[in-house]
Amino acid sequence: MDNAEHQRQPNPRGSGGELRTEIVNAALRLVEDTPDPSAITLRGVARQAGITAPSIYSHFENLDAVMAAVIDLAFDKLLSVLKDARAEGHKAVARLRALCRAYVAFAVDSPRLYNLLFSQEKVTVLRQVESGLLPPKQVDTMPGADAFAMLVQAVTACVEEGNSTSTDPQRDATLLWTALHGYVTLLHTTADFPWPARDDMLDQYANHLAHLTD
Template sequence: MKSESTDSAAPARGGGRTRNRRGEGALLRDEIVAAAERLLEREGDEEALSLRSVAREAGISAPSIYTHFADREAILDAVLDIAFERLRRVVTESSAGIADPVERLHAGCRAYARFGIEEPARYRVLFGRRRADPPVPGAGLSAVWQRRHEAFMTLVEGLDGCVKAGRSGSTNPYADATTLWTSLHGAVTMRQFVPGFPGFPPLERAVADLVDRIGLIRP
């Protein structure tokens, strides 16, 4: 069997790959992350991601990955960053242009729930795995987690907008948004693992009820 110890390109799924020219390392890094995302979407489980499977998907030799990523966890972290940014965009774009703050908050929360249901593999990578570098209570957020925190802040800002408009009785939008997020996560996760449970109301109705109750929404 031929060794994978060289840096030459390996056969790609569905064709070959041209080796990057000098100075195109950033391009190769992006290709590795994109390959990991494709695997995750196709297989639906992060266990399908290994250095060899990602290299095969990207059409490179496995040792080539080490120039850009120390290990599998580093690749998953890169995928995680992209998924957090994608979630943030999904939420903000869904509520863009809605003048009423309560309707805006509802729209953002519905978008969050749909993201979890429609993209279960990405959602599990975001919220269903033990972190190698979780935030440490009282120590503040690292630069990496500060970026990821921006996705959550869209929910805080949405609830705060309701408070400022006199439409919410919340006295601590950050704390109440945390409780709302936890509850939304539960609604999404339960529907992933116990689909069809007769006690579940339609997802949009469940989201609306959680927003109104936990966000202390006023007419």
């Protein structure tokens, strides 16, 4: 009997937070296993978690809210990967290049999860409600802000160590992120293209877009 079919044992009293986490993790597993995220339903999430669909409403208003929580969790996973990569480098340039490689590796290893981060049709209504009239996102409050901040900090550190001539680290980090995302997107759609070696490409992105001198 698989996950979707087993009868889940009720959580002890006072462990509602655990059930919320189980629901989000169940939805995340569905994202990783489902080619088209629009096929995910609240009933499917409940089945994956081993609970009844009405039980979800004690923690989430609707499926959009569940998917918003999955996106937050996915960004946390990306952030953890980037932190691990940053810890491996002793110099700023090495840390920046490691971040670029880790970002792409995450996207390649978890393509459906990565695509969800930037294909948020399921949370459009929720985001509209939360943001009022949908003003332009602020960099420090947007989903994935902490992950993007690491890239900005990495470029800034290169400048501070004298290995970058960047005069606007946030702008150049934006350009670098754009290149990384574009590369990942093309990898997902044109895997049979004769791509140059991945690390060489990513190092070139960092060299040129972060204005590295080392």
